[in-house]
Amino acid sequence: MPTVSKATFNNKNSFFFDALKKKIDHYFSENKIKQSGNLKLYYKAIILVTTLVALYVVLVFFTPQNDYISLALCFLLGINFAAIGFNLMHDGGHGSFSSKPWVNKMMAHSLELMGGSSFMWNLKHNQNHHTFTNIEGMDDDIDIKPFIRVSQDQPKKWYHRFQHIYSSFLYALTYILWVFWLDYRKYFSGKIGEIKIKKMSLKDQIIFWGSKVIYLILFLVIPILKVGLWDTLIGYTLAAMVTGFVISVVFQLAHIVEGAYFPEITEDTPLLKIETEWAIHQLRSTANFATKNKFVSWFIGGLNYQVEHHLFPKVCHIHYPKINKIVQETCKEHNITYLEFPTVFSAYKSHLTHLKQVGRAA
Numbered sequence: 319m320p321t322v323s324k325a326t327f328n329n330k331n332s333f334f335f336d337a338l339k340k341k342i343d344h345y346f347s348e349n350k351i352k353q354s355g356n357l358k359l360y361y362k363a364i365i366l367v368t369t370l371v372a373l374y375v376v377l378v379f380f381t382p383q384n385d386y387i388s389l390a391l392c393f394l395l396g397i398n399f400a401a402i403g404f405n406l407m408h409d410g411g412h413g414s415f416s417s418k419p420w421v422n423k424m425m426a427h428s429l430e431l432m433g434g435s436s437f438m439w440n441l442k443h444n445q446n447h448h449t450f451t452n453i454e455g456m457d458d459d460i461d462i463k464p465f466i467r468v469s470q471d472q473p474k475k476w477y478h479r480f481q482h483i484y485s486s487f488l489y490a491l492t493y494i495l496w497v498f499w500l501d502y503r504k505y506f507s508g509k510i511g512e513i514k515i516k517k518m519s520l521k522d523q524i525i526f527w528g529s530k531v532i533y534l535i536l537f538l539v540i541p542i543l544k545v546g547l548w549d550t551l552i553g554y555t556l557a558a559m560v561t562g563f564v565i566s567v568v569f570q571l572a573h574i575v576e577g578a579y580f581p582e583i584t585e586d587t588p589l590l591k592i593e594t595e596w597a598i599h600q601l602r603s604t605a606n607f608a609t610k611n612k613f614v615s616w617f618i619g620g621l622n623y624q625v626e627h628h629l630f631p632k633v634c635h636i637h638y639p640k641i642n643k644i645v646q647e648t649c650k651e652h653n654i655t656y657l658e659f660p661t662v663f664s665a666y667k668s669h670l671t672h673l674k675q676v677g678r679a680a
């Protein structure tokens with residue numbers, strides 16, 4: 319199968335993004351608001367960190383006698399992890415959580431607390447995924463090979479015809495794979511997808527290895543010493559599966575749905591030339607969902623406004639509902655498709671339909 323080693327956009331005439339950016343800048347300057355987070359976000363961060371610490375302390379040091387209560391708390395711990403990822407780590411990683419760089423750095427490093435590597439994530443997410451969305455070989459987020467085929471340019475296996483049935487079970491394993499395998503694969507291969515990783519400094523190396531060890535001590539060694547091996551393994555696996563499922567689904571609903579664009583890759587296109595400007599490519603390969611649902615928006619850190627996030631990743635998610643209207647209006651003016659699903663359920667259904675189609679296509 320051919321893969322792309324370089325992709326370019328037709329940014330010489332970025333008429334759409336120029337017009338949109340002007341309006342967005344005007345919105346912020348007219349209302350005299352910063353593009354970074356505000357008090358609402360800081361309160362959310364305090365709530366999420368406090369609940370995480372409370373859940374951990376209760377589960378490890380004051381373990382409930384009733385196993386069902388413990389399991390329910392582990393379930394909540396998994397949800398809490400995902401929420402910290404969406405709200406603190408993701409915005410911090412994009413530099414949009416606060417106007418102070420050190421606060422963003424601290425938030426981005428919450429990923430280390432969850433067993434990941436912000437060094438790897440930064441390359442995978444900010445460079446690969448945000449620039450080369452849905453481009454095979456360049457966007458590591460669509461690489462779930464060989465288990466799931468998300469576009470027709472990926473190799474087909476016989477079992478892909480059932481992928482719409484088994485995918486949801488696999489999603490639950492993504493976080494465990496991420497923490498215990500994928501970061502190491504990137505580290506030792508020196509590559510993310512087809513793209514080479516920049517050299518790690520000594521500080522990067524210390525953070526990478528140090529945080530992996532601290533994570534193991536915090537979430538496996540101490541719990542094993544306090545509550546025993548099997549209880550820890552069951553509780554940890556449940557929490558990790560909930561986190562994995564939630565983060566995978568949020569990603570999938572934003573890019574792997576019916577109508578989302580995957581550029582066609584042919585034998586002679588190691589260099590892929592995308593005909594449109596970058597911003598239009600983002601609009602074609604990204605979808606919003608459940609934007610009217612306030613709880614969803616709160617919990618997943620505005621990632622249901624994925625279109626706005628991809629166009630303005632440096633704007634904090636707290637502002638997406640407002641700028642959503644400007645984006646929609648500008649798309650209409652320029653006759654550009656804007657993908658949106660009204661509910662989480664409809665987006666999930668569309669995701670499964672897409673997987674079913676691709677799993678059976680030649």
Ligand SMILES: [Zn+2]
Pocket residue numbers: 408412443448627631
């Ligand atoms: Zn992002």
